[in-house]
Structures are given as C-alpha cells and as structure tokens.
Amino acid sequence: MTLRIQVLGPMRAWLHDEPLPLGPPAQRAVLGLLVLAGGQPVSMAGLIDAFWGDQPPASAVNVIQTHVKRLRRLLEPGRAPHARSEVLPHLGGGYRLGVPEEQIDIMRFRRLVHHAPDGDELAALTEALTLWQGRPFADLPLLAEHPRVLSILAEHRAALGRYGAAMLAAGAVDRAISAFEEVAAADPLDEVGQARLVRAYAAAGRRAQAFHTYHAVRRHLADELGVDPGPELTAAHLEVLDEDSRAPAATGPPAASGRTVPAELPADVPGFTGRAYELDELDELTTAPEPDTVVIAVVSGTAGVGKTALATRWAHRTRARFPDGLLYIDLRGYDPEQPVSPGAALARFLRSLGLPGEQVPGDVEERAARYRSLLDGRRVLILLDNAASVDQVRPLLPGSVGSVVVVTSRDSLPGLVVRHGARRLDLDVLRREDALVLLRRLAGDWVTAQATAAEALVAQCARLPLALRIAAELVHGKTPATLADVVGELADHRSRLDLLSTGDPHSDMGIVFSWSYRDLPPDAARMFRLLGLHPGVDVDDFAASALIGGDQVGARDSLALLAGRHLVQRSGERYGLHDLLRAYAKELAARDGEADLPRRVLEFYLHTAAAAMDVLYPVERGRRPRVPHPAIAVPSLRDGTALAWLDAERANLVATAVHAAEHGQAWYPVQLALVLLRYLENGGHYADAVTLHEHALRAAESLADRRSAAQLRINLGVVAVQQGRYAEASAELQRALELAYDVGDAFVRVRALGNLGHVYQWQGRYSEAARMLTEVIDLARQTGDRGTEARGLGNLGQVRLRQDRYADAAEDLRASITICRDIGDAVGAAYALVYLGHVESALGRYDAAGEHHEHALALFRGATEPAGEAYALDGLGGVDLLRGEHERAVDRLSAALALFRQVGDRAGEARVANSLGQVAAAMGRPAEARAHHTSALRLAEEIGNRYEQSRARAALASPVEVEGRLASATSTGKTTTR
Structure with a gap:
C-alpha cells in the first residue's frame, strides 16, 4: 500500500505518488481526527x-458515515x-485509521524525535524538522485549536529547542539562533526558550540583541502577567552582563540584523599630539563602576583647548566597544543664535x-x-560636543545600561555629576613638551633650530x-632669521588689539586670530568675515x-x-567654522558694516531649491511659486543630483529660513516653505518641515499675506x-479653508478641501469626505485644472472603495488615470x-x-517614488x-x-502588519499572526486610523482568520492631494 498522508502543514494525501482530492473541509476534518488518534x-x-x-444536529451520525464512505x-x-x-x-462503534506509521508525517516526526536511528540525534532532528511544512492542518480551521494539535505544536517547539542546542554545541551558532528565534516567537512568554535565545545571542557576540531580548521579555511578562523574570531568564541575563563587564574593549560584531x-563620528584629527594620560583617563571613566550604571563622562576645559579633538581621537580608538553605533552631534552651545535644542538633537538621533x-x-x-526605548539593550557611543548646559544634555541621556555618553563643554556641568553620576575630566592646556612637538609636526624643523x-x-x-x-601655518613659510622678529611683532600687536575674550585670560586667542587675519588677501579676508554671518553649519563653493x-x-x-591656514575646517567639498572663529569673523563683519546675511545668499538657496524640486517633481511645477534666477553661479541639477543637493543643504535651508524670519526678511521663509513641502513630506523630514513652516x-x-498663510496652514x-495627527491636521485645514474663502482664492480653497477630505477619509467619515472631494472635482472642472481634477477623482475613488461602491470607484479611478496620462502625471496614474x-x-x-499593481509598480520605480512602490507591493x-x-x-x-x-508611512506600516497577520494565520502560525495584528492595532491607535484598527481587532477577536476576500483590499492610504 502506498498511501501517504501529510498533516504538518496543509493536509495532503497521495496514492501511488498521485495527489488525492480529499474533498470538502468537513470530510478532510474526519480524516484529520483519525490521524490525530495515532x-x-x-x-x-x-x-x-x-x-x-x-x-449536534439530528443527522449527525448520517453526516459522519457519509464522510467515511466517501473517504473509503x-x-x-x-x-x-x-x-x-x-x-x-469500523471498530467498537467508531473508526480507526489503518495506515502504517511511516506513511504519516506526524508519526515519522515523533519516531525521529524520540528514537534517533544510530544515536545520531542531530541528524534525526534535522530530518524530523524538514517534515514540518507549517502549522498542523493549516487549511482546516475546525482543528486549529484541537488539544492534540496544540500538543503537536509543543512537540515541535521542544524539537526546535533540542536542535538549537545541538547546533550550538556543534559550533553552528547562526543555525542555533534561527531555531531559538522560532521557538521564542511561537511562545513569547516561554522563559526557558527566551533564555536559550539570550545565551545564543551572547555566544555569537551579539550582546546588544541579547540585552534587547531580555528587556523585551521582561516588559512582556510585566504587561501580560504582572510578574518579573524567573530564575532561568534572570540567570541568562546575568551571564551576559558578567561577560560584558569582563571584556569592555572587546571587538564586537555587527548589531542586530535589520537595525540601523x-x-x-567626525574625521580623526590629523597630527594629534600628546594627551596619552587623558586618553587613558577616558578609558577608565567610561568603564562602568557598577553593572547597572549608565556611564557618562564630561570633558571640560577652556575654548580651543582641544576637547573635541581629544573626544574624537578616543572615540575612534575605542569604536569597537560600540557595535550598535556611534552617534555624534555638535550642540553649538556657545553660538548665541543657533544652539541646537534638545528637541532638534533628539529628532536627529531618532532618525540616525x-x-x-x-x-x-x-x-x-x-x-x-x-x-531611550531605541537605545535599550544596545551598546552605542553618544558624543555630545560643545554642550552649554545640563538642560541641553539631560534629554539625550540613555535610560539603560550598555551605552556610553561623552560630553564636551567649556562648563564643568556639575549638575550631571550630582544628579546623574557623571565622571569628569578637566582638560588643561598642552604640556610644554607636547606643545613643542605639535608645533614641530605642523611647522617643520625650524622649531628645533630656533628653540627660543x-x-x-x-x-x-x-x-x-x-x-x-x-600660528604654525602663519610662520611655516618664514625663514629662521625672521622668527624672533615675528614673535616680537606678535607681542607688540597684542597691546593694540580689542581682543576677543572668552572669559578666561588664558584663552584670549584674538591676538592669534587677528595676526592670521591681517595677512589674508582682501578677497579671502572678506570671505572669512561673511562666513561668520552664515547661520548654517557649512557651505560649498x-x-x-x-x-x-x-x-x-x-x-x-x-x-x-582659509582652510590651509586653519581658519576654516574642510570636510570633503564643504567648509565650516570653529565656534570661536565664527564669533571672531562675525565681530569683524560688524566692524566693517556687514551686519546681516546678504540677500543674494537667500536668493541662491531659494532658486536652487526650486530648481531641484522642478527636476524631482516636474508635474507640480505650476503649483509652486516661481522664483527669479540670481545673478550668481548656481549648480546644474539633474535627476541624479537634485535630491542629493537638497539632502546636503536641508539643515542650511532651515537655518537660513529661521534666521531670515527673525531678521526682517520675511519673504524668504514663506517662499522656501511653499517650494519645499513635497520634498520634506516624501523624505519624512517632518521635524524640519514643522520648524520651517x-x-x-x-x-x-x-506681511499680512493671507493667501500664503492659508497655503502654509494647508502644508502644516x-x-x-503624515504624522497621524488627524485632529491637528483638521484644525489647520479648517483655518486654511476659512482664509481661502476670505481672500476669494479658488486654488487655495481646492487644496484645503481636498486635503480635508482626505483627513475625513482616514477618520472614517466617508460621506463628508466624498462631499468635499466632489466639490474639489467640480471646482477643478470649472477652472480647467486637470491635475487637481485627476487627484480629486483618484481620492474620491479611494473613498468609494472603502464604502464598497466598486462600480463607482472604478469609474472615478479610470477617469483619473486617463487625465493623468494626458497631462504626464505618471505618479498620479500609478496611485489610481x-x-x-x-x-x-x-x-x-x-x-x-x-x-x-504590476503596472503601478513599474511607474513608481521609474519615478523613484518609494512610498508608491510600497503600496503597489502591498497590493x-x-x-x-x-x-x-x-x-x-x-x-x-x-x-x-x-x-x-523607510519613508515613515505609519498608516502603510499598520496596513501591511495586518496583511502579514492574515498570511501568517493562513499558513497556520497563530502566534505570529497575533503579533502582526497587535503591532497593527498599536500603530493604528496611535495615529487614529479607524479602518486598520477595526481590521486588527476583528482578527484578534477570532482565533482563526477566515479564508476568502482580503479584508484589507479597500484600504490604501497615500493621498495625492496637496
């Protein structure tokens, strides 16, 4: 007899190696129950x-007998x-399955697991696990929660655990981890399984993942059961901590897969000299004195003493200690106009x-x-440069052990020491011998010849x-015979200068700056002065x-x-100023009557940003303000360079807008915001977008410019x-709509209505959304604005889709596609x-x-529209x-x-999480399905997306996903109305 039966996965049967059609679900379930009886x-x-x-119905016996007859x-x-x-x-008033054990996969699985042939446990377990094609009876919801099916799942987890342990013993750590990960995912509250995973990660050197796993389980146990980890999981955690403390400087492997x-770190300092004692001291300060201590070190000292250089050199020297990353930010704490706020620093670190x-x-x-949540369980170095106060630093501190914080500041920051246990290194000027060595390295052998x-x-x-x-650059070209004269001239010049003071007599470097500045050619001197007025971080040529x-x-x-004389710092093709030199340059500019950033700089940034947007989003050119071409050189931007320019200059664009708004040049931030919205939105640069707008x-x-104010409120x-703040969005759009009515501007009114309709759709207010979008379409047709008409039709089609009005939806969407093709809007056509x-x-x-969906995917990829590509792949x-x-x-x-x-679309993320949950359920993986739906529900609740909330709740309320029409089919989310 050559009948074979599979139940580990979808139920299947073969007779003489030919597949058998086992009939309807109830008939297959009868056979399944007999298989389970063993x-x-x-x-x-x-x-x-x-x-x-x-x-049971009155016909129950007849129904069972009919199924058995057909199976026979x-x-x-x-x-x-x-x-x-x-x-x-037929036996004893029931039925028995008379098929040899070796021809039923679950029976073979059990024999291999419990009675390994020839004593080769690893080979037997490997063969047993290859029989596993998914959850038992994956296509029979009736049997999904049968006690014997649940018992088989437990047997599978146990076999995976044994297989992982055998692989770990054989040195195949990656395979062991894969097995333990599957066990842990199947039962997140199984502390023994989670402890195995923690130990496996540690054995692979992936300590960050080990810590993260432990803390995730600890939180899960507290949330679900209200208990702390038991002895097995606690012991695993302590073992990793102990290993970590014994090898603080060990080279670490890459961080967890999928993590950024x-x-x-900035580039290491060329010609770094001395500071051996201070480097050793930093090593000691950044080693945790106690296992549960968050390590913070403060390097303090006067301006120009080399705090940043020391911290950077130490960080490069010890980077292997931090496999999960190296964060750096210049907080610009001593810049009176542009210090980095804690909120801005956090936004940058979160993206990093x-x-x-x-x-x-x-x-x-x-x-x-x-x-703090993202840092939990990771080992990251956080270098906070040029901090002015404890308040600027405190929000940037991690909340758990593992990471190290190094702060540089002119202040000793006693609040960090007292309240947060920071350890301090006070950096003094260079030792005399080290200073001479540095001078010799920089300026040559004349230092030895002219020692005095x-x-x-x-x-x-x-x-x-x-x-x-x-100073070394200034004197590098001098002949030895003139050095004494140069030194004497410098001493005389000191008494005649209005020195730039840093508040410490040892740090009055104005004499050195001025000596360097006075030897500059006029053009370079003017460049230096005007660089002091630039509010951004750096500039290109x-x-x-x-x-x-x-x-x-x-x-x-x-x-x-200027770079050659160390008056500016060069990084690639960009140039910036040390904060002391920036202050000195700004002082010189004020003395020469150059008190503010020239208008031509603002015109340059505005024009080039507009040109980049025209390259990236040509169809929307008519919706952006037209800006004049400045009478200066501008870069030539193409498909491959426009986005790169915007990314490189984003910080400067925002900084110049803030500066202009605060210095009486209000036209610039208004125009720049109206130009940049699509780039900031598509790139997920929402913190910058909010600041700019x-x-x-x-x-x-x-300026009493009510039309622009309405546009800007629409943008906000x-x-x-996009951030899921629907109530706030609705309020801004309502105010914009009121302004549009007041000024009688149809274009702004249509934008406000279209976006408000989209918000109502997210909130489940379909009738109101349809009414507004219909008004948008009518207004667009009256004014001949085909682009707006196409977008309105596309969004209305989406609303009809959610209302299950399929014929109306299809009509609207096809009309949108036709218009988009006529006007060359490939992206709009793809969304439709x-x-x-x-x-x-x-x-x-x-x-x-x-x-x-395939057609849409090709269009999105051709237009480099990653969000659209995601929606097409989802479809x-x-x-x-x-x-x-x-x-x-x-x-x-x-x-x-x-x-x-990648693009930060949380609605899309919730949508796909729900869809992955449905797939997992269909594949017989209920634990995985529940995890996906739980994630989707959390996201949907955070952003107020009622549709995805209802999908997730419905799935979580039922133990089995129902086969048939995909419930998510009517939920796409990307709007094309702006």
Whole structure:
C-alpha cells in the first residue's frame, strides 16, 4: 500500500505518488481526527463532539458515515463492494485509521524525535524538522485549536529547542539562533526558550540583541502577567552582563540584523599630539563602576583647548566597544543664535537610529522616551560636543545600561555629576613638551633650530592646540632669521588689539586670530568675515560665491587659502567654522558694516531649491511659486543630483529660513516653505518641515499675506496627516479653508478641501469626505485644472472603495488615470492604478488586479517614488494571499513594510502588519499572526486610523482568520492631494 498522508502543514494525501482530492473541509476534518488518534479507534460520539459540541444536529451520525464512505472510496479505489475496509475499518462503534506509521508525517516526526536511528540525534532532528511544512492542518480551521494539535505544536517547539542546542554545541551558532528565534516567537512568554535565545545571542557576540531580548521579555511578562523574570531568564541575563563587564574593549560584531547602525563620528584629527594620560583617563571613566550604571563622562576645559579633538581621537580608538553605533552631534552651545535644542538633537538621533521621520514625536518628552526605548539593550557611543548646559544634555541621556555618553563643554556641568553620576575630566592646556612637538609636526624643523623663538610662540599661543595650528601655518613659510622678529611683532600687536575674550585670560586667542587675519588677501579676508554671518553649519563653493557675490573659482580659491591656514575646517567639498572663529569673523563683519546675511545668499538657496524640486517633481511645477534666477553661479541639477543637493543643504535651508524670519526678511521663509513641502513630506523630514513652516507662517502673518498663510496652514495640515495627527491636521485645514474663502482664492480653497477630505477619509467619515472631494472635482472642472481634477477623482475613488461602491470607484479611478496620462502625471496614474487593483481584488478578478499593481509598480520605480512602490507591493501581496501563494505574499509584503518604514508611512506600516497577520494565520502560525495584528492595532491607535484598527481587532477577536476576500483590499492610504 502506498498511501501517504501529510498533516504538518496543509493536509495532503497521495496514492501511488498521485495527489488525492480529499474533498470538502468537513470530510478532510474526519480524516484529520483519525490521524490525530495515532492508530487508536475514535468513537462516533467523539467525532460528533469534535464537530458540533453539545448541539449536534439530528443527522449527525448520517453526516459522519457519509464522510467515511466517501473517504473509503477515495483512499481504497480497488476495494471490492461490501469488502472490509483496511484503511478505515469500523471498530467498537467508531473508526480507526489503518495506515502504517511511516506513511504519516506526524508519526515519522515523533519516531525521529524520540528514537534517533544510530544515536545520531542531530541528524534525526534535522530530518524530523524538514517534515514540518507549517502549522498542523493549516487549511482546516475546525482543528486549529484541537488539544492534540496544540500538543503537536509543543512537540515541535521542544524539537526546535533540542536542535538549537545541538547546533550550538556543534559550533553552528547562526543555525542555533534561527531555531531559538522560532521557538521564542511561537511562545513569547516561554522563559526557558527566551533564555536559550539570550545565551545564543551572547555566544555569537551579539550582546546588544541579547540585552534587547531580555528587556523585551521582561516588559512582556510585566504587561501580560504582572510578574518579573524567573530564575532561568534572570540567570541568562546575568551571564551576559558578567561577560560584558569582563571584556569592555572587546571587538564586537555587527548589531542586530535589520537595525540601523549609525557611524557619525567626525574625521580623526590629523597630527594629534600628546594627551596619552587623558586618553587613558577616558578609558577608565567610561568603564562602568557598577553593572547597572549608565556611564557618562564630561570633558571640560577652556575654548580651543582641544576637547573635541581629544573626544574624537578616543572615540575612534575605542569604536569597537560600540557595535550598535556611534552617534555624534555638535550642540553649538556657545553660538548665541543657533544652539541646537534638545528637541532638534533628539529628532536627529531618532532618525540616525532608524526611526522614520514621520514617526518622530512632536513633543520633546515623547522624543526622549522613544530615544531611550531605541537605545535599550544596545551598546552605542553618544558624543555630545560643545554642550552649554545640563538642560541641553539631560534629554539625550540613555535610560539603560550598555551605552556610553561623552560630553564636551567649556562648563564643568556639575549638575550631571550630582544628579546623574557623571565622571569628569578637566582638560588643561598642552604640556610644554607636547606643545613643542605639535608645533614641530605642523611647522617643520625650524622649531628645533630656533628653540627660543619656538618657546615664545608656544607661550603666546597659551599652549592651546587651536591657536598653535593657526600660528604654525602663519610662520611655516618664514625663514629662521625672521622668527624672533615675528614673535616680537606678535607681542607688540597684542597691546593694540580689542581682543576677543572668552572669559578666561588664558584663552584670549584674538591676538592669534587677528595676526592670521591681517595677512589674508582682501578677497579671502572678506570671505572669512561673511562666513561668520552664515547661520548654517557649512557651505560649498557655490554658496560661498553667493556670500561674496563673486565667481565660483575665486570663492574656491579663498576657501582653500582659509582652510590651509586653519581658519576654516574642510570636510570633503564643504567648509565650516570653529565656534570661536565664527564669533571672531562675525565681530569683524560688524566692524566693517556687514551686519546681516546678504540677500543674494537667500536668493541662491531659494532658486536652487526650486530648481531641484522642478527636476524631482516636474508635474507640480505650476503649483509652486516661481522664483527669479540670481545673478550668481548656481549648480546644474539633474535627476541624479537634485535630491542629493537638497539632502546636503536641508539643515542650511532651515537655518537660513529661521534666521531670515527673525531678521526682517520675511519673504524668504514663506517662499522656501511653499517650494519645499513635497520634498520634506516624501523624505519624512517632518521635524524640519514643522520648524520651517511655523517660522514661515509667522512671517506671512507679519506681511499680512493671507493667501500664503492659508497655503502654509494647508502644508502644516499635510505634515500633521503624515504624522497621524488627524485632529491637528483638521484644525489647520479648517483655518486654511476659512482664509481661502476670505481672500476669494479658488486654488487655495481646492487644496484645503481636498486635503480635508482626505483627513475625513482616514477618520472614517466617508460621506463628508466624498462631499468635499466632489466639490474639489467640480471646482477643478470649472477652472480647467486637470491635475487637481485627476487627484480629486483618484481620492474620491479611494473613498468609494472603502464604502464598497466598486462600480463607482472604478469609474472615478479610470477617469483619473486617463487625465493623468494626458497631462504626464505618471505618479498620479500609478496611485489610481493601485486603487483600481484593489477594486478588482474585491470583485474576485485577481489577474486584472495583479496587472494593475504590476503596472503601478513599474511607474513608481521609474519615478523613484518609494512610498508608491510600497503600496503597489502591498497590493501584489494581497493578490498573492487571495490566490493562496503565501510565501510570495510574505516576500512582497515584507518588502512593502521595509519601504513604508523607510519613508515613515505609519498608516502603510499598520496596513501591511495586518496583511502579514492574515498570511501568517493562513499558513497556520497563530502566534505570529497575533503579533502582526497587535503591532497593527498599536500603530493604528496611535495615529487614529479607524479602518486598520477595526481590521486588527476583528482578527484578534477570532482565533482563526477566515479564508476568502482580503479584508484589507479597500484600504490604501497615500493621498495625492496637496
């Protein structure tokens, strides 16, 4: 007899290696119950109870007998009429399955697990686990929660645990981890399984994952059961802590797979000299004195003493201690105009740690909490440079052990020491010998030949590294015979200067700065002064030429000269100023009557930003303000460079807008905000978008420009929508709509209505959304604005889709696609195609749905629209699920999820999490399905997305996902109305 039966996964059977159609679910369930009996008879009463419980129909016996009769015909096609059945014999008032154990996969699985042939346990376990094709009876919801099915799941977890332990003993750590991860995912509250995983991660050197796993389980136990970890899990955690403390400087492996690992350290300092004692001291200060201590070290000292250089050199030397990343930020604490606020620093760090910009909370305390959560269980170095106060630093401290914080400051920051246990290193000027060595490295052998002059120059520079570097460049070309004269001239010049004071007589470096400055050619001197007025972090040669109003070649030459004399710091093709030099340059500019940033710089940034937007989003050119071409050189931007320019200059664009708003140039932030919205929104740069638009809105109101104020409120509403803040978005859009009516501007009114309709759709207010979008379409047709008409039709089609009005939705979407093709809006057409694909899925036309999604995917990829690509992949994954192609569905949905996280689309992330939950349920993985739906519910509740909330709650309320139409088919989320 060659009958084979599979139940570990979807139920299947083969006779003479030919697949058998086992019939409807109830008939397959009868066979499944007999398989679960393991060769023992199952009574008629037992079968009836499994099907109907306490309320069987009168025909129950006949129904069971009919299923058995049909199974006998199917499984024994050659059996003579009325002959005894060998496969399903009637015994003791019930039935028994008479199939040899080796021909049923669950029986073979048990034999291999419990009776390894030849004593080779690893080989037996490997063979047993290959039999596992998914949850037992994955296609039979009736048997999903049967006690014997749950028992098989427990047997599988135990086998995986034994397999992982055997692999660990054999040195195959990665395979062991995979096995333990599957066990842990199947039962998150199994402390023994979680402890195995913690130990495996530690054995692989992945301590960050070990800590993260422990803390995640600890929180889960507290939330679900209200208990602390038991002895097994606690012991595993203590073992990792002990190993970590014994090897603080060991080279670590890469961080957890899928995590963003920042590497933000500035370049190491060339010619770094001395400081051996201080480097050793930092090593000691950053070693935790106690296992549960958060390590904070403060390097304090006067301006120019080399705090940043020391911290940077130490960080590069010890970077192997921090496998989960290196965070760095210049807090600019001593810049009177542009210090970095804790909120801005947190936003940057959150993005660096992999949090999409859209998910960065608006509230500083919420940002700090999310930041601490992301650092939990990781080993990250956090270098906070140029901090002015404890208040600037405190929100940036981690909340758990593992990471190390190094702060540099001119202040000793006693509050960090008293309240947070920081350990302090007070950095003094260089030792005399080290100062001479540095001078010799920088300026050459004349230091040895003219020892007296060198000693004097070191003293005049107060043994400060910054001053020594500048002085070395000044005297590098001098002949030895003139050095004493140079030193004497410097001493005389000191008495005649209005010195730049830092508050410490040892740090009055104005004499050195002024000596360097006075030898500059006029063009370079002017460049230096005007760089002090630039509010941003650094400039390229185009922005520098805008500063001086000259040609690019001259600007580049001046920058090179300033860099050579250490008056500016060069990083690649960009140039910035040390904060002391910035203050000195700004002072010089004020003395020469150059008190503010030249208008031509603002014009340069505005024009180039607009040009970049025209390259990236040409269809929307008419919706952005037109800006004049400045009378200076500008970069030539193309498809490959426009986005790179915006990314490189984003901080400068925001900084110049803030500066202009506060210095009487209100036109600039208004125009810049109206130009940049789409870039900031699509890139997830929401913190920057809010900063820019809030300053622009105040500027527009100061100009009494109500039309621009309405536009800016619409933009703020769009940003709020993308962050899931629907109530705030609705309020901004309502105010914008009122302004649009007041000024009688139809274009602004249409924008406000369209976006407000989209907010109502997210909130489940479909009738109101449809009314507003219909008004948008009517207004667009009256004014001949085909682009707005297409967007309105596309969004209305989405609303109709959610209302299950499929014919109306299809009509609107096809009309939108036609217009988009006519006007060349490939992205708009692609979004409409995605929605049309969901209409076809809802109607059961899977081939047509797949074609629409594939077409949309190609258009999105051609337009470099990652959010749209994610929606198309999500649609294709939904079609795969409906077709039963589960593995391909997982692949596509996982790719969509990665893209949604990359662009910060939380609604898309919630949507895909729900869809992955449905696939997991269909594959017989209920624990995995519940985890996906729980994640989707949390996200949907945070952003107020009622549709995804209802999907998640419905799935979590039922132990089994119902096969059939994909419930998510009517939920796409990306708006094309702006």
